[in-house]
Amino acid sequence: MNSEVQYRYLFGPVPSRRLGLSLGVDLNPAKVCTENCVFCQVGRTTALTLERNEWVPTADVLAEFDRWAAAGHQADVVTLSGSGEPTMHARFGDVLRHVKAAGRFKTAILSNGTLMFLPEVRRDAAEADVVKVTLSAWDEESFRKIHRPAEGATFARLLEGERALRAEFRGQLWVEVMLLPGYNDAPEQVRAIAELAKSLRPDAVHLNTTTRPALAGVEVPRLPEAWLRTVAPWFAPAAEIPVFAGRAKTPEATTDAEWLDLLARHPIALDALATACGADVPALERRLAPLVAAGQLAVEEHHGVRMVRVAGA
Ligand code: SF4
Incomplete structure (x- = not known):
């Protein structure tokens, strides 16, 4: 039997340069998200909302994880990520605590940062060893243009939440900056983002650009690798860039x-x-x-x- 069909909420593990062997946990049905980013590789957001809910049954996710772990599979880290914003799941903190209790795995969460203005979300996110948040805009207008967020999500709130997380979180805070031609790649725009990213005192900054065709209905070409390399030193710490396959x-x-x-x-x-x-x-x-x-x-x-x-x- 194909092992991939045995799991509904787990995917991978996939090798990640930064995390090691990473088992993904998807807590969102496709496609529930707080944003509808122009570069999204999952697809167009169909339920655009800030609502926090038990979008998938927590008991089923935990049972699936236990079955996976009991089968003796290996991973370095269990990462909450997938088809939408993981902090929208009202019990993502319980999932992190459950994985940690298994004792064998580090935990990570890949978040767009929109819900970090909520103290309860920050408290649960702080259970992870690594939290990665996104910062690809420098003001309200650029935020709206790139991320097309749900009503109630603003750039001011995003920044406020990400800064508060940094102040409270003792683990590794990583910031991902997605650079897109024509949206946020001009030198003064990248410098403005770099300045704001610095205020988050991140442990690492990851620069990215689209690597696969975006599926959110907007054609976004990728930036040349050489431009990413040019701007990487503008960040503090200097940004890491992906390994480009070709x-x-x-x-x-x-x-x-x-x-x-x-x-x-x-x-x-x-x-x-x-x-x-x-x-x-x-x-x-x-x-x-x-x-x-x-x-x-x-x-x-x-x-x-x-x-x-x-x-x-
Ligand atoms: S890129 Fe992430 S945050 Fe943006 S719409 Fe897709 S899943 Fe949501």
């Missing part, structure tokens, strides 16, 4: 038109661009030299970092 083409294999297209939006740090291409800086510069000589690209220094951009952009 590397960018080598400098030699990239056409002139592709270079101009890649660099059209932002100036990108030469060393970040070289890393993304799997090349060294001199090799990259040799490849770009004809475009610089033709006046199509310019290399300039900003704050001690050498950046390349489309000339006149």
Whole structure:
């Protein structure tokens, strides 16, 4: 029998670079969420609400977990995540406590942060070893545009909740920043997000961009890896970026038109661009030299970092 069909609320375990082998627990029916993010990879939110409820039966989730653990399966961490915002489940704290009582697993929760303004949500979230919250906006308008939240969810509340969590939580607080072309990727926007992220005193910052087709009905292309590498040091601590499965083409294999297209939006740090291409800086510069000589690209220094951009952009 296929073991995958035996479980309704558990998924994986899947290897996670940051968490180790992670068993997922999904406490939301698809698709109940406090947000309807343009980049969502689960799909369009059909029940957009801040309502907290026992969206799936806690007893069934715990029984399933016990069955999984009794079968001798291995995982490093049990992670509440899945088809929506896990803190919407009124008893997610009981799930964390139950998993911890099993004694073998660390616990994590991946939250969008919208309900952290509620003291009872923060208290239960603090049961986890790791809490990851999202911060991809810098003001109310950008928050609404990117996350399309339920009525009652505001950027001010998000920030207030995430800051309060930091003040109370002794475990690892990670902040995820999802950067999207045309929404929040301009240098001044990223700097504004970085400034706010700093105020959360996170243990780690993870930069991300869309890696799979978004399923929420909005076409959002992914950002070039080199731009993520360029902005990563703007965060404190410096942001980590995902491992990209397919590397960018080598400098030699990239056409002139592709270079101009890649660099059209932002100036990108030469060393970040070289890393993304799997090349060294001199090799990259040799490849770009004809475009610089033709006046199509310019290399300039900003704050001690050498950046390349489309000339006149
Ligand atoms: S990305 Fe997360 S928070 Fe946003 S709609 Fe999807 S499940 Fe909800």
